[in-house]
Amino acid sequence: MRPLASTDYERGHLTVLSVLTQAPDVGAEAWAAQFHAMRGEPATYYMLVVVSRETDQIVGAGGVFLERKFLRGLGRVGHIEDIAVAREMQGKKLGLRIIQALTHISETVGCYKTILNCTDANARASLRLCPRQPVSLTLFLFLSVLRKVWL
Numbered sequence: 001m002r003p004l005a006s007t008d009y010e011r012g013h014l015t016v017l018s019v020l021t022q023a024p025d026v027g028a029e030a031w032a033a034q035f036h037a038m039r040g041e042p043a044t045y046y047m048l049v050v051v052s053r054e055t056d057q058i059v060g061a062g063g064v065f066l067e068r069k070f071l072r073g074l075g076r077v078g079h080i081e082d083i084a085v086a087r088e089m090q091g092k093k094l095g096l097r098i099i100q101a102l103t104h105i106s107e108t109v110g111c112y113k114t115i116l117n118c119t120d121a122n123a124r125a126s127l128r129l130c131p132r133q134p135v136s137l138t139l140f141l142f143l144s145v146l147r148k149v150w151l
Contacts, residue, residue: 001101004047006035011058019084046105050094059086062098064106078106078114
């Protein structure tokens, strides 16, 4: 496991993310621009990947981003998102290892809590693998849906 690198477009980063949701191929140049934009925000985005030694392709990915708060003495919250594992590697606890590493990063940089966002089905699996306290329901408002409703 290592941080996402500028060369990881070629290693199939978007292919692994497509296990979760739409992750269209935006091209190497656009991917690199996004990578550098995120890297340019110091102490905000921490992206990790797992690379297969056999194929040199990414087989797992995830990230934590830090939100600054006025609460809790100007505290920070870690948001773990986009935990993705290639279908052929699922069931080997790679997702759990990524979540553990991202939680460690969040704790190390001083976050007072870490939130794991995932679907209901993935939440059930996550709770079996790593004990977390479900404390609230998160509602996602996708702008594409809202525009159809509001317009």
